[in-house]
Amino acid sequence: MTERIYAKYWIETPFPVAMAAEVMAGEQSSGTFTRLANETDELRAAHGARVESIVELDDVADPSLPIRPLPADMRGSARFRRAEVVLSWPLANLGPSLPNLLATVAGNLFELREFSGLRLLDLTLPPAFADAYRGPQFGISGTRELVGVASGPLIGTIIKPSVGLSPAQTAGLVRELVEAGIDFIKDDELQANGPHNPLTERVDAVMRVINEHAERSGKKAMYAFNITGEIDEMRRHHDYVVAAGGSCVMATLNAVGLPGVAALRSHSEVPIHGHRAGWGLFSRSPHIGISYIAYQKLWRLAGVDHLHVNGLRNKFSEPDDSVIASARECQTPMFAAPKPGCTVMPVFSSAQSAEQAADTYAALGNTDLIYCCGGGIFAHPGGVAGGIASLRQAWEAAALGVPLDVHAERHPELAQAIRTFRK
């Protein structure tokens, strides 16, 4: 087994960059704080992590993260050097195991005293991971098929208020939404299986509406029921959703963990909608964390079909170029010999309305996405039907290359959306 795992990092260190990179490599493979007799040269050659490349960047006068006092001879004069470094590990150390990969490439590294900044930027994995994990079961094409939308974005929404509605009230909203022709609906990540709105009761109430409408109209909206919970509970709830005719389940990824998602994937008969709540903890600081580029590879291998990427001009702090880079990465195969359907559908969400459609299309270059609007639908002056119509009109304008305001002249719902949501 000569295959290797590659990980790229951004680092900041007051020490020579090459030395600091060797500390990372040693700490995350065969080394410890002192050289041991049984760490032979042979063992190091076979199992040590290797520093593959170093690209030095800028340096700064002050450490970005708190750091222990420097050795006396460095105080005062130290510069904090930044670099991109690539490390590699033999697959033989851990095998194609996602949780153990995480412990290796994002384990005890972040705490190392040699660093005043450390971010995992990217991962390149050997094909053994693609063999060991199932990956997405439905992905973009399978999701399109289930919803019956061959082209254009899936127009979606989040049930709002996030929490507090009863199952019957939720179903009431769903009735309005499906009658207005929505493609996709999801629970908020705050609404899972609380006693105020238990999952099974919500499934009963919602699927009655969706199934009835599908029988009448031939169009069956996809509802992502949030089954985030314990392992057996998720399996049980998945079965409940499927038995009721549901076509999607949702899990909050950071809350459920990689083995939790893989366990759900091995059991699931419907797409898994992956919510990234808590993602800010990994992304918000430029000096510590994990990039979405690396992060989404882990969850895709574990088996999610949809992944949240935020949206343009969102209510959070993520810049637009980062949103688009994330979405594009979700649509890109991870391996040289990709399995069919291995890409996932990016989910645009957070303060989205008709306003961002054209820019999203222009930046991404395709419509293989779910476009989720909460307030952008529910707060539309024309109600849910007006909100959904305005979104279809906005994406139509984008596809035609017609400016939004021009298209709005003949599309009153779009005109209303612009008046309501433009800032």
Next chain:
Amino acid sequence: MTERIYAKYWIETPFPVAMAAEVMAGEQSSGTFTRLANETDELRAAHGARVESIVELDDVADPSLPIRPLPADMRGSARFRRAEVVLSWPLANLGPSLPNLLATVAGNLFELREFSGLRLLDLTLPPAFADAYRGPQFGISGTRELVGVASGPLIGTIIKPSVGLSPAQTAGLVRELVEAGIDFIKDDELQANGPHNPLTERVDAVMRVINEHAERSGKKAMYAFNITGEIDEMRRHHDYVVAAGGSCVMATLNAVGLPGVAALRSHSEVPIHGHRAGWGLFSRSPHIGISYIAYQKLWRLAGVDHLHVNGLRNKFSEPDDSVIASARECQTPMFAAPKPGCTVMPVFSSAQSAEQAADTYAALGNTDLIYCCGGGIFAHPGGVAGGIASLRQAWEAAALGVPLDVHAERHPELAQAIRTFRK
């Protein structure tokens, strides 16, 4: 159900603190970026999160984390105000579910554009969580019983080099260690079930040595086999360990996730050793993350028996007072009516040797801990036996209140340790 969940945060914001706290509360309960008709006052009263308290702290001129451009009227003059705020949620929103608790108290908050810093500091949970989760099965007293160490710390070690040894080489080290009277041995978190050292072969080789020694001497060392992996794989490996006479399994918590640990706990017949690799991502920045005080509560409820807390003068960047606060919290019950054995055994590890024993004892005030030394044992000039003897001598000195150097005058292994490891 009128019980509430309380979470304390450190925040930094350019907006009035009370307003920013309301944004947090709204975003994580019934609000969205625009007020909706069906978010009634009644619904908000019943399901909205509440701002319970605000303590304003200092303010700074520059944002600690990157933030979107401020509104024109605030630019230039804004101060970034810091505060501790407590929010509360009705348990009815989510029920006593750890993954959904995480999505609520550490979900989409970190990204909010209103904040240039946000850390979760503490959690106070209603007793329903203690009823819903098993918590530690063995804890401090159960672990002591299994190892046969009624008082004093458990002297432990980590197999080093972390990776690269074969099962037979691992067992060879274990033989030296048990013959020298070690209490506890663990796999490194980098060594799980890689093809170079598969778990089952390691269990066979190691347990043969431990069982033989136990039969001869009556003392059975506890070996924490790292079974970090997929859910079914962890269950299978747990069974393999138990069938071979093993008395502990280890999981890398961040890699396995809360539902993964809870699934293991519901199945486990031996203590679960909780490794926190990756913890630096949550702790390293003063401006974003989760405190160990809050973090360890989640894993304890999920059911771990031992929790890593780093060690004094460690090889990482964590200060000593933080290490001691973490260890003390592990030893403190979480609920007003605690279950027996609900506390967990803190694991001191990372560049530990005889040198830190007295300070650890003085700071913590008890010996209910596992004291893990890798290099501190293997790099001792007297070999493994000398290393272990030096640690027992150091803790003896601590308990007697005798200065280390004085005790070393009559204890040559301790004297050697001081010469080797003192910096």
